Amino acid sequence: MTALRTGAISVRAEWVRLPGTVRAATVVLGILVLLAVFGPVLAGYAPNTPHYADKLSAPSAEYWLGTDQYGRDQFARLMYGLRLSMLSALLVLLGSATISLVAGLGCGIYGGLFDRILTRMIDIVLAVPSLVLALAVVGAFGPGYVNLLVALVFSGWAADARIARALTLEARTRPSVVAAVVAGVRRPAIGFRHLLPAVLRPFLVVTTLRLGGIVVALAGLSFLGLGVQMPEAELGAMLGDARRFLTAAPWLLIAPSVAILTLAAAANLLAEGMRGRGPEVIQR
Template identity: 45%
Template structure:
């Protein structure tokens, strides 16, 4: 049979494994292509995508979009109502609210991306190891996950932030410690569905290490679901970060951050409504956008949709 198949000098066994991997990659690429078409055909998902892209662009081009220095104080211009000179008014220190809102998008995006970068590998590794190895390790890791899931994420983030102290880095760490359990649960469930597959068994017989199997065979399987989970988590990350900033446990002054901006305007809520309204709308809009985009990605990556 090997004489009829050009294996390129490989053994038939190795050649069959490589062909199986190639076919799975082609199937995944085709699935992404049709999924992207499905995503772009959904107006709701496109709306979420547009808002998220606008957030990224605002963060990238904040110096160009800001009409004033967001940190320059001018008490003579304090609490000015929205006008052509100050599109969203000024705060109690005379700083332009629009400019601070634009620069605050950088803080929001920084926290969201950093939390995601921390949570994705940690959650996947814990869940995949628990599902792949099983036994006592699965029991220990899943009970640890259950402990974290037993507490509301915001309450847990507040507890960690209070223990670590105020600051944007501590806020990122506190939020990451509350976000990883759902990712670990999801990675474990995905791993349990494929750990006894033929290609995983073949890799084991060839002497592949556990980490190599996780990286080469389980990551492609878990990646679509984890991407959706992380996208949906971003809304929770933004709300939690805003909550910590509102309570003074997140980004510290004079850094522009939406939650802290809303907190600073509480005492002027009646006479200067714009101080809390515009940061609150920004938080609402971006959180909603990530939820809409996450729903669209879930439909896009659903294997039951042909």
């Protein structure tokens, strides 16, 4: 009991020391996560069920955010769309971060020809704007949810791989790593036992900075019809579908727009707060 109380006091003290923007962003993200998880339960209708008699209805007690051109409940669609958008952003971030970390560690561990070849690949990918590269990948494989995720992972791994490489090269000079090399420990073992623990924490802080941009990129490409296809609910796709009714039903644009802006802003504020508390190497 005493240990639990001490842990709670420690967590509370750490929370108080956080900047106000970080605390606010954490609360907002927590609310959005709760809505994404439990919002569909609160919705009175299925997201893809049409009610043609109530199409383009304004917000009311029955339809909290109104209905679209098919009479589908916008609140239900927003909750499902929020869940899909958050899950998609996390999948893209996890996929690109994994590739970046493996590539950066490989460059730092093996060096030589492997490092030169992979560094040139990173330079080539970084020479093309990430959004243009994502559009090219989607154009090559066709629109769709999976293809969009693959495109964003492919276009976003290079910048973080360069950071992972720099962190690995710095960690390689630590006494414990040098001692392991002198002792003849195999390179993969050095990478997993010594370099990965030293690199992982600052790398995660840096890669989290991209979460807000991933949210916006997902919404933007889905808005253009390159991601989730209707009738599936996704914030960017909902926004693209609603633009035809800007004057007749403006509420169709407001809800997904606010959700996208809130999610991206909260993610950016939280990431910036983490960056400010990270080690000095992250600031360079």
